[in-house]
Amino acid sequence: MQFNAITTCNVSNIAQVPTPTYQRTMKYLIYPKLILSLGLSAKADLFPNGDFATGNDGTWEEASGAGTYVYDYPATGGNNDQYGVIDHTANDGGYGIWVANGGGILTLASLGLTAGESYNFTQDMILLGGSDIGGFKLDFFNGPDGAGSTGDIRIDKIGDGSTWETYTYPITIPSGVDGIKAVPLWGIGSVVGFDNIGFDSNPIVTLPIPNSDFESGSISWLELKGGAATFSYPSTGGNPDGYGLIENDTNWAIWVANGGSPITLDALGINSGDIVTFQQDMRIFSGADIGTLKIEFLDGDTFLSDSGEDRPDIIGDGSTWETYSFPVTIPDDADRVKIVPVAGANSSVGFDNITFTTSPPPPAPGELTSPEIVNGTIVEWIANEVLQSVKDFLRLVRG
Structure with missing residues (x-):
């Protein structure tokens, strides 16, 4: 059956409903004599109110569907102090997410990011109940129009999840886009705390086809x-x-x-x-x-x-x-x-x-190739000429 990745990918202007996928630890990648690693961010810039210092003052859009989700913003106990919680104790399906910037598109220019580059996006998480840690995704935009998504990225839980840990998501921003939506994802059937949601504005090095060996799970697919x-x-x-x-x-x-x-x-x-x-x-x-x-x-x-x-x-x-x-x-x-x-x-x-x-494409018929030395004589080969005999060959060599 023929299908087209353009026509089958309908991206709306709102954050897309997630589909659970999974990621694993990065390995070192060898490509054209360079050893590349996707390391942890040394310093993160936060999305607006990315540390929940003002609770939810409208900077985080709460969006859920087909399930029971409770959002909370405790004043203490985060990494540090205030933090956000998505509670899916009901474990009744559906989805529960935040969308940064009150659900609005964040321009790359305002974040100091560049299309075509790859960056580490980060968030701190702690498991407060249940067994599944949260996740993260980016939706991409060109002006107001959707231009793709990372899909849901769910990294393996660090330890038993009971302590605050920083989770890192290396993501390539596609060429031609000028905005993103940042979307933290719920923990399935779990209660998860979130804090310090942001990114490192220093580009990282990735392979030409992002995650082409699937060592990062679903990232970029x-x-x-x-x-x-x-x-x-x-x-x-x-x-x-x-x-x-x-x-x-x-x-x-x-x-x-x-x-x-x-x-x-x-x-x-x-x-x-x-x-x-x-x-x-x-x-x-x-x-x-x-x-x-x-x-x-x-x-x-x-x-x-x-x-x-x-x-x-x-x-x-x-x-x-x-x-x-x-x-x-x-x-x-x-x-x-x-x-x-x-x-x-x-x-x-x-x-x-x-x-x-x-x-490169082959030379067109009749196009001359670069000259070379044969027995001290410069000759050129005509790509569409057929040599019928030794005499023809000697004629070319001797000029």
Whole structure:
């Protein structure tokens, strides 16, 4: 079934209703001879009233639905003093969130942040009841219009959760956006305290395709589906370590990289017209169909075309991790792409290590290549000339 990551991702101007996902501890990433790590923030700038020093004076919009949620703002006991609480003791489903800035969009300029860069967002949390710690997400905007989301980010609880701890969320802000909404998330069936919700305005270094090895769980991957598929992020068993898994019983299911937002060719180091070979590791855990990878091409926000959803031939019986390649040519009028891993039909498929290599377009017929020295004589090869005999070869060499 053909589908389009642009048309299937409808983002409204309000914070999106969350879908629980999970994250794990970062590992060091090796990329073009650099060792990159996503470390903890040394200093955080707070969102408006991010320390709840004035309780809830309208700076935090309370939003909940389909469940029973209680919000509270104790004057003492935070990290330090005042803090906020989302109480879901009822454990009756639904969602309960805050939206910073009274629910309004925060411009990147007002925060000192830049589109296309990655930053550590942080919040302190403590578990006051239950077993599940809270989470966090960002929604992205271009003016008043929604432009994607990180989806729900839920980090593994630190210790037993009973002490104040700082939780860090490395997030790439997509190119082309100019605003965000910051959204702390409830703890499912739990009572969670929140304090010091903010960010470090110093950019961090990430891979060109954010979280391309799934070592950060769901971070930067927008989940979309048309049926009962489930997404999960095991911390072991990948190629190696963490990976993404889509269990797809019916219909279709995809991820979209970069929180659903396009990635500019400049950010990837790619030019229009280039031949790019995307690769992803895959393994079939159940079923008979392998996944695939689709690349969508855009000019600004305008969808141009895509690479299609042809399935590669399964390597062996599909039960081991193997690297599959997907060569594409970037259209001349494209300036950005969406990277879309696609689930296997009626199968459970693991995904890992989504990367790419690039090469310039081949010379046009008749175009001269760079001269080279052959037996002391400078010669040039004409790309579309066919040598019929040794005599033809000698004619080229001798000039």
